[in-house]
Amino acid sequence: MYARDGFDVVIAGAGIVGLACAWAATERGLRVAVCERDPRCVGASVRNFGLVTVTGQRAGDTWRRARYSRDIWAILAPQAGISIEHTGLWVLAREALAWEVLQAFAATEMGTHCALVEPQEAARRAPWLRTAGCAGALYSPHELRIESRQAIPLLSEWLRQVRAVQFFWGEPVLEADARSARTPWRRLAAQQVILCPGADLTGVAAPWLRDLGLQLSQLQMLRVRPRNGLRLGSAVMGDLSLVRYRGYADLPPARALATRLAQTDADSLAHGIHLIAVQSADGSWVVGDSHHQDAMPWPFARQEVDDLILRHLQRTVAVDSLQVLERWTGLYPTGGDADCLLLAPEPGLYVVVVTSGTGASTAFGIADDLFSDRIATTSCVSDTCAPSSSIGPAPSSTSAASPQP
Ligand SMILES: Cc1cc2nc3c(=O)[nH]c(=O)nc-3n(C[C@H](O)[C@H](O)[C@H](O)COP(=O)(O)OP(=O)(O)OC[C@H]3O[C@@H](n4cnc5c(N)ncnc54)[C@H](O)[C@@H]3O)c2cc1C
Incomplete structure (x- = not known):
C-alpha cells in the first residue's frame, strides 16, 4: 500500500549522509521520510571520531564541502542539544620533512587562519603535546568535534520533532525507483528517492555501485582513559596524517616525507595507520586508526594494530599510562578517485556514497550540492506547492559526480 499522502523525498539510510539529505530537503520546505534498516544507526556515522575536519581535506569540492558542513554543524548542534566537545586541531611534525609539508600547506589558500x-611555542600553548624533538606544529582553528554516538540520535530526533521528518526505523528499503521506495511493510510514494546506504554495497543500491570497483576499508578504533587525567584541548594528528589526508599528501614535499616514513614507520603504513586523538566530555579519548582494504575485510581486530596506534599516541601526547575502555571496528566504502559519489541513475533517483571516510566532515555540503544542483525543490505533496528556498551559498560544481552505470 502507498503511504496516505506520499512524500516529496524518501531517503534510505539514517547515517549522517541520509540525515544531512533530510536536513537539506526540509530547508527547502519538502516533506521527508527516512527508512533505516536497523532499529537505530550503528554504522560508520556513530563509530567515527566525530571530528569535523576541514584542514587536510582534499583541495576543491571536499574542502569546500567541509567548510560548509562545519558551519552547519555549528548552527545545528546547539539547536539539537549536541555538545561541541572541543575545537581546533594540532598537527605535530616530528620529522623535518613533515614540517616542510606543513609549511607548504600553510602557504596555500587552505592554510588561511592556520x-x-x-x-617551544607549541609546548606553551598545548603543554599536553610531546613537543621535545619535534620540528614544529600546525594549529588549525577550523575543526570541531562532536560525540557521534550521541549526536546522530539527537540529530535524528531534532529532524523528527522540529522538521517533521517521518522515520521508519527497522525498515530496509528493498527496492527503489524515482517515484517510490518499497520496504517489507509498505510502499512509500515520493517525488524523489535518495539512497544513502553507507558501506552496504550489495543491497538496494547494488545495481548502480556494482561496476564501480568499490571496496571497503576497515578501521580499528579505541577509547582510552589516560591515568594522569590529562585533557586534550583540541584534536591531534601526526606525521602519518600528512601522507594520508589529500590536502597535505597532494603537496610536492609530501613525496619525500612518504619515502622517509616508508623507512621509519613501515609497519604502521602497512596497516594504514595514522594518529587521530580526540577528547570526550567524560575525560576519555577516542584514538585511531588503521585502514585494511578489501571487498569484505576480515572482521577480526588485531592487537598488534592497536599497539601501534597507542605507540603513536604516546609519542605525540604526554601520557605514559592509560586504560583501554573500548575497542571497535568500522567500515567505509572506498575506491575511485572521487571522495564522494553522487549518482543519478534516473531523474528523481539518487545514490549518495562517501568513498573517502570523510562523511562526518562533508555530508551537509554534499547534501546541499545535491539539492542545489540536481533535485527539483518544489513540493508536490504539501497543500500548496511550496517554492524552493535554499540556505547559504549555492555551489554550482558537482565534479565528484560519477557517470551513471
Ligand atoms: C571508524 C571510523 C572513523 C571515522 N572517522 C571520521 C571522522 O572523524 N570524520 C569524518 O569526517 N569521517 C569519519 N569517518 C567516515 C564517516 O564516518 C563516514 O563517511 C560517514 O559516517 C558515512 O555516512 P553514511 O550515512 O554514508 O554511512 P553509515 O553511517 O554507514 O549509514 C548508512 C546507513 O544506511 C543504512 N542502510 C543501508 N542500506 C539500507 C537500506 N536498503 N534501507 C535502509 N537503510 C539502509 C545502514 O543501516 C546505515 O545506518 C570515519 C569512519 C569510520 C568507519
Whole structure:
C-alpha cells in the first residue's frame, strides 16, 4: 500500500549522509521520510571520531564541502542539544620533512587562519603535546568535534520533532525507483528517492555501485582513559596524517616525507595507520586508526594494530599510562578517485556514497550540492506547492559526480 499522502523525498539510510539529505530537503520546505534498516544507526556515522575536519581535506569540492558542513554543524548542534566537545586541531611534525609539508600547506589558500608554530611555542600553548624533538606544529582553528554516538540520535530526533521528518526505523528499503521506495511493510510514494546506504554495497543500491570497483576499508578504533587525567584541548594528528589526508599528501614535499616514513614507520603504513586523538566530555579519548582494504575485510581486530596506534599516541601526547575502555571496528566504502559519489541513475533517483571516510566532515555540503544542483525543490505533496528556498551559498560544481552505470 502507498503511504496516505506520499512524500516529496524518501531517503534510505539514517547515517549522517541520509540525515544531512533530510536536513537539506526540509530547508527547502519538502516533506521527508527516512527508512533505516536497523532499529537505530550503528554504522560508520556513530563509530567515527566525530571530528569535523576541514584542514587536510582534499583541495576543491571536499574542502569546500567541509567548510560548509562545519558551519552547519555549528548552527545545528546547539539547536539539537549536541555538545561541541572541543575545537581546533594540532598537527605535530616530528620529522623535518613533515614540517616542510606543513609549511607548504600553510602557504596555500587552505592554510588561511592556520598557524605554523615552533616547538617551544607549541609546548606553551598545548603543554599536553610531546613537543621535545619535534620540528614544529600546525594549529588549525577550523575543526570541531562532536560525540557521534550521541549526536546522530539527537540529530535524528531534532529532524523528527522540529522538521517533521517521518522515520521508519527497522525498515530496509528493498527496492527503489524515482517515484517510490518499497520496504517489507509498505510502499512509500515520493517525488524523489535518495539512497544513502553507507558501506552496504550489495543491497538496494547494488545495481548502480556494482561496476564501480568499490571496496571497503576497515578501521580499528579505541577509547582510552589516560591515568594522569590529562585533557586534550583540541584534536591531534601526526606525521602519518600528512601522507594520508589529500590536502597535505597532494603537496610536492609530501613525496619525500612518504619515502622517509616508508623507512621509519613501515609497519604502521602497512596497516594504514595514522594518529587521530580526540577528547570526550567524560575525560576519555577516542584514538585511531588503521585502514585494511578489501571487498569484505576480515572482521577480526588485531592487537598488534592497536599497539601501534597507542605507540603513536604516546609519542605525540604526554601520557605514559592509560586504560583501554573500548575497542571497535568500522567500515567505509572506498575506491575511485572521487571522495564522494553522487549518482543519478534516473531523474528523481539518487545514490549518495562517501568513498573517502570523510562523511562526518562533508555530508551537509554534499547534501546541499545535491539539492542545489540536481533535485527539483518544489513540493508536490504539501497543500500548496511550496517554492524552493535554499540556505547559504549555492555551489554550482558537482565534479565528484560519477557517470551513471
Ligand atoms: C571508524 C571510523 C572513523 C571515522 N572517522 C571520521 C571522522 O572523524 N570524520 C569524518 O569526517 N569521517 C569519519 N569517518 C567516515 C564517516 O564516518 C563516514 O563517511 C560517514 O559516517 C558515512 O555516512 P553514511 O550515512 O554514508 O554511512 P553509515 O553511517 O554507514 O549509514 C548508512 C546507513 O544506511 C543504512 N542502510 C543501508 N542500506 C539500507 C537500506 N536498503 N534501507 C535502509 N537503510 C539502509 C545502514 O543501516 C546505515 O545506518 C570515519 C569512519 C569510520 C568507519
